[in-house]
Amino acid sequence: MAYSAANNKEDKDSIFQLTMDLEMKAHKLGYEEEAYDHIMESDTESETEAETETEDDTELETGSLYDSDDDDSIELLEEESEVDESLEDEESSILIKSSIQSQLDRVMKEQESDELLSAEPEFAGDVSAVRFDVGRSTFMQPDVFAQNQAFFLSMLSNRFASLIKRDEVKEWKETSRYHYLTDEEIMESLSGDSAIQRAFRSDALTRFVVITMEEDCYYRAGGMTRLKECLEKAGVSSTRLYKASDSDQWQLFIFFEKSVRADLVTRSLSAWLRRNGIVPGTAGLDMFPGKGSLTIPLQPGFEFLNETGQVIATRNQITLEAALALFLNDMVRCSVKGMELIEKVEELTREEA
Structure with missing residues (x-):
């Protein structure tokens, strides 16, 4: 699909396609049994048609063996057939449920899979497709906005296990693990048409690393x-600073020209920061991708900050088209090569050892 450019590796294709299939079958279902029923309904459609044809054939054969007056014999055969079919349906349902469960487990545990270790560390799909043209009205044109929107959505590749929060509620709430966060839902939150704030979890690949700093974080001063x-x-000479839409959290973005394996780049950067006395997970500072989630950028309340934390622009004061253009402009101007960053950190670590 257009918003999934990061998933172009063979060992990712099967998992990504599976998520797409499951999204069509289990979309917006809130709990496990409904999801199974919905999935099994469509999965067994062809089997139901085949069973119907078998029943028709049985009726024809029955008619040729017995006279029309022999109703008792026919009814007896039909009852026996229904019992057999009921047992077959029950066994089939159990097998399908087991299969669906294993498939869903595989999707939800994708990041922990050993298969990821054999994946390429960096993937194609650079930022040349972005069209921002800040300072002019080009980004307001529908076709340009659609392209920028598609590029932005492609960076949010993990659509399962997302989080939501209503304006009047402070705590984040996890959605059902069967819920697939759609483009439409994201755009509703970005445009302000929905009262729900949304956050997403990291995927196996990432286009950025975010260092988050809470309001009382030492590194904000x-x-x-x-x-x-x-x-x-470590070679990161240019970063961009923003304020999250749902809180006073600062978000320092490090953008990459191409999608990079999240586990490699976060492990490398985390080790480098620790080596220099900056420990993620302490003093109000943390890192994404990681175990937590990240509030989706550009929702109402989001702010563009300068290097000292002063507000440049707020999402509430500009259109979504302009906000998207500014954000992608930052990405284009500040992108670094992810693999070069990892190699640089490794080189520095060896020199200091």
Whole structure:
């Protein structure tokens, strides 16, 4: 699909296609049994047709063996046939349910799969397709906005196990693990048509790493210079700072030209920060991709900040088209090569060892 450009590796294709299939069958179902019933209904459609044809053939054969007056014999045969079919349906349902469960488990555990270890560390699909043209009205044109929108959505490749939060509620709530977050739902939240804020979880591949800093984080004050210097040593000379839409959290984005394996780049950056005395998970500082989630950028309340944390623009003051153009403009101007970053960190680590 258009918004899934990151999933172009063979060992990812089968899993990604599976998520698409399951999305069509289990979309927006809130609990397990309904999901099974819905999935099994469509999966067994062909089997039902085949059983109907078999029943028709049985009726024809029965008619040729017995006279029309022999109703008792026919009814007896039909009762026996119904019992056999009932047993077959029950066994088939159990097998299908088991199959669906194993498939869904595979999707939900994708990031923990050993198959990921054999995947290529970096994937094609650079930022050349982005059309921002900030300062003019080009980004307002429907075709340009559609292209920018598709590119933005492609970066949110993991659509399962997302989180939601209503405006009046402070706590995030996990959606059903069967729920597939659609493009339409994301765009409703971005445009403000929905009162729901949305967050997503990391996928096996990523187009960015985000260092999050809570309101009381040390690195939001005097420590920001130290954090920037640490990143610059690793080759990250340009980053972009934003404020999350749902809170006062700062988000320092490191963009990549191509999709990079999330586990490799986060492990490398985390180790580098720790080596320089900056420990993710402490002092109000953390990193995404990781175990947690990230509030989807550009929702109402989102802010563009300068290097010192001063507000440049707020999402509430500009159109979605303009906000999307600004965000992708930042991405194009600040993107680094993910694999070069990993190699640079490894080289620095060896030199300091």
